[in-house]
Amino acid sequence: MSRPDSTPSARTVEPPPRVFISYAHEDPAHIDQVWALWNLLRANGIDARLDLPAATRRQDWPLWMLEEVGAADFVLVVASPEYRRRGEGKPPAEQGLGVQWEAALIREEVYSDRASAVRKFLPVLLPGRSTADIPAWLGPNSGTSYRVDDFTLAGAEELIRVLTRQPLVKPAPLGRRPLLPSRQSWQEASQVAPFYRLFLHFFDPHFLDQVSRGRNADFIAREANRATRLAVLAAQTVFVPAASYIESDLCADTINEYRDLFDTGQIVLVGGEANIVDFATRKLLQYEPGGTRYERYESVLSSTRVTPPFRSRQSSATSDITMAWQRRLHDLSAITEGLPRDAVPASELERRWESVPEALAGRAFTPEYVARLLFDPMPTTGPELIVARRAGSEVNSAYFASYTSELDAGIITELTYLNSPRPGGRTALDLPFSTLLRQLDAHRVADLVFNARPERLPELRSHPDVIAAIVSATGQSPLREIPANRLSQPEPGW
Structure with a gap:
């Protein structure tokens, strides 16, 4: 009977986390930052997705966004002033339709199951952004946000640890409960x-x-x-x-x-x-002067330290x-x-x-x-x-x-x-x-x-x-x- 193949290629490999990046087409500089974030995540084993590659062919955008948001393990909401404005329904109806649609999908999930939504939808602050750019329904002050200081592993470590489920601190194993009387x-x-x-x-x-x-x-x-x-x-x-x-x-x-x-x-x-002083005095007669033990007994005669009672x-x-x-x-x-x-x-x-x-x-x-x-x-x-x-x-x-x-x-x-x-x-x-x-x-x-x-x-x-x-x-x-x-x-x- 042949043994099961135990080579690395035969073992079950955990699929990479799937991440959808939701952002506003604010200006070219902002789009470049989002692009850099996308490349950083993919370079570190994260299946990050956004609209730029999909735009190279004709799409039914509402269905595409619905599928991406639903299939993602995590959705990164890239905070910016325009994303907050559009996500909160404040711009004209015809402006920023894509972000308004994505935000509506996210709001629906937050409304229906907030506990799950807190784990899935992650506000991200790129360089130059603050929590004031996060939509109100994502809890800019009450929830966690993830700051990316620069587009390196070190600059985005906190975010990447969450996406790859590699916490910096792990709890110690539970020990046996002690019995502590009052x-x-x-x-x-x-x-x-x-x-x-x-x-x-x-x-x-x-x-x-x-x-x-x-x-x-x-x-x-x-x-x-x-x-x-x-x-x-x-x-x-x-x-x-x-x-x-x-x-x-x-x-x-x-x-x-x-x-x-x-x-x-x-x-x-x-x-x-x-008493201890008389004891030390007698012991001095039993040891040779200059020896270690002689010196110890000699020191007792002048010591003022507290000692146990003597019998x-x-x-x-x-x-x-x-x-x-x-x-x-x-x-x-x-x-x-x-x-x-x-x-x-x-x-x-x-x-x-x-x-x-x-x-x-x-x-x-x-x-x-x-x-x-x-x-x-x-x-x-x-x-x-x-x-x-x-x-x-x-x-x-x-x-x-x-x-x-x-x-x-x-x-x-x-x-x-x-x-x-x-x-x-x-x-x-x-x-x-x-x-x-x-x-x-x-x-x-x-x-x-x-x-x-x-x-x-x-x-x-x-x-x-x-x-x-x-x-x-x-x-x-x-x-x-x-x-x-x-x-x-x-x-x-x-």
């Missing part, structure tokens, strides 16, 4: 926080250093911003490590977007001292990391798994591992310092680099566990770039990022959540579809109800 319903309904507390682990600068290797920084920043927004939406309290807020620009910039919520206690910095920890992250580090010493197989035998001698690794806490000598227990103590110089390739990075992951995991255990807080899981799996898997305290995104989209409230102003996010907790999306994503009912427009403060001691 502000009154947000204020009257109780706000529900499905999660009690969430801890934002992903802003830790050491963790960011680890996960950002070979990845696009813009993707990581976008995911951190979206995850923070969902945390503020879903949790009664969002905890941010004070160290992350001070050391990471990404963290500070993201959290500061929620400045209007700082006084509600929903976003809280957490650290090991009574003191009961435990020490350094102590918790040290205990986890020592527990790992009893079984380093996870650190060397998959590496060639003796690539990093087990006895030597155990000796170095055991010496790390003491060798830190009060400095911060960070992946950076740990790697320097395990290997000197710092490895850049090979098995030793893998060991150093796995050791850094141990430090990060212990650091996060220190916070979530004491705070009884969940973390955000199912992240693409910033995921930090819990030992033993996800718990009921955790917020599953990807699943929640899908549920927000399924309930048609994703745009509502991500376009709301940051300070309005807590109000969305009264939106039934937002609540349904969160509950569907987590598989649990809301844990706590909060009076409208009033978020609970953290308990005394935090």
Whole structure:
């Protein structure tokens, strides 16, 4: 069986628009302009017609005009003083019979179906003409007219776009209608926080250093911003490590977007001292002078910027990391798994591992310092680099566990770039990022959540579809109800 011919010549070609030009034989100069317009239109694929070629042979002019006006897709009424005078029936009966007849035909169609006539009969203003030259029955002031500045494509573009149905501006495709609850319903309904507390682990600068290797920084920043927004939406309290807020620009910039919520206690910095200044003072003792992190903590001492409220920890992250580090010493197989035998001698690794806490000598227990103590110089390739990075992951995991255990807080899981799996898997305290995104989209409230102003996010907790999306994503009912427009403060001691 032969295939249908799909060559351009075999395809259906849309016929050119048929256009009739109605004008008055005013004077030779005016006729020359009409002639130029006729040639311009035909040169641009428009089947424009007028009386000049037809006059070369005998015609029954009334029938000819009747046929041309009726068959045309568009009729161009070329405005001029004489056309208006004759079209409005003001000259002697024997003068300008052709224009009077054409105008009568056009008036009849305008009278019988004005809506269609507005689309078909187009007033055209050639150079030197104005709307005062358009007949009154064509709406010189109330309707659109088309000016031809010169007889070029650019000079007649507006008219040619209409005749060829090529609008300059096309409407964007219709999107899906959002569900927008009234502000009154947000204020009257109780706000529900499905999660009690969430801890934002992903802003830790050491963790960011680890996960950002070979990845696009813009993707990581976008995911951190979206995850923070969902945390503020879903949790009664969002905890941010004070160290992350001070050391990471990404963290500070993201959290500061929620400045209007700082006084509600929903976003809280957490650290090991009574306030952020004391915290920064102690941190200066843990970092080497002149380093980037040292300078950041030093700047806190003189800063006057508004920060989230600060809550003191009961435990020490350094102590918790040290205990986890020592527990790992009893079984380093996870650190060397998959590496060639003796690539990093087990006895030597155990000796170095055991010496790390003491060798830190009060400095911060960070992946950076740990790697320097395990290997000197710092490895850049090979098995030793893998060991150093796995050791850094141990430090990060212990650091996060220190916070979530004491705070009884969940973390955000199912992240693409910033995921930090819990030992033993996800718990009921955790917020599953990807699943929640899908549920927000399924309930048609994703745009509502991500376009709301940051300070309005807590109000969305009264939106039934937002609540349904969160509950569907987590598989649990809301844990706590909060009076409208009033978020609970953290308990005394935090």
